[in-house]
Amino acid sequence: MKAINSFKALVFVLALTAAPTLVEAQTSSEGKDYQEVSYDDLLTELSSKKAAFKKQTPSPLDTVKIHAGLGYVNSFSNFRVNNENMSRYQNGMQLSLGIDLFSPDWFSEGVFRNYGVTTDGSEDISLKEFDLRLGFKNPIRSIWSYSLATGLANRFLKITDSSRGISTDDTTPSMMMSGGFYANPTKNISFGIELNARTPFVSSTADKNSYDFALRITTSL
Secondary structure (H helix, E strand, O other): OHHHHHHHHHHHHHHHHHHHHHHHHHHHHHHHHOOOOOHHHHHHHHHHHHHHHHHHOOOHHHHOOEEEEEEEEEEEEEEEEOOEEEEEEEEEEEEEEEEEOOOOOEEEEEEEEEEEEEEEOOEEEEEEEEEEEEEEEEEEEOOEEEEEEEEEEEEEEEEEEOOOOEEEEEEEEEEEEEEEEEEEEEOOEEEEEEEEEEEEOOOOOOEEEEEEEEEEEEEEO
16 A cells, blocks of 8 residues: 555656646747747738739729820811802811720720811811710621711811801811721721711701711720
């Protein structure tokens, strides 16, 4: 009995002696897996993860393109001045600037045309025009595509003829429609032809229906 009690006492003493060693070993083992991280290191890691997340989820704006164009226009216009109908041909230049509407198929575009001054004898005709249009474009096959558009136009017309006593200066809001056929040799360049028609919203103006044919080249950014 004394031997058993002595053995228990020995085991108890050994346990007390080994406990600090086990705790120290465990603490040492856990210390190997622990790494102190500073506040700056934590911010850097969060920033890198945020940047990686942005790359995986691109914004719709990344695919939006801006379009700029230049063109040559031949216009046929009908005028009515002093109760007399007139038809005139004019040539001019056009500048255009547009943007995709969150899709490569839909676009919005502003077009400015300047026909300068056309002189015939004592008659001078000055015409400028601004269009704001909403359009749809679609590929046909290979490099070819077409577009359809509609919108508003504002035309600034001046006609003077001293021999006939004509002097008019009109600003005419109109509805416009457009159709085009284009070649796209690269994804950023297109060139083609465009047909446009306009009819005025008001009747109290010398500027009546007009039509034009344009050759244009457009680049996308």
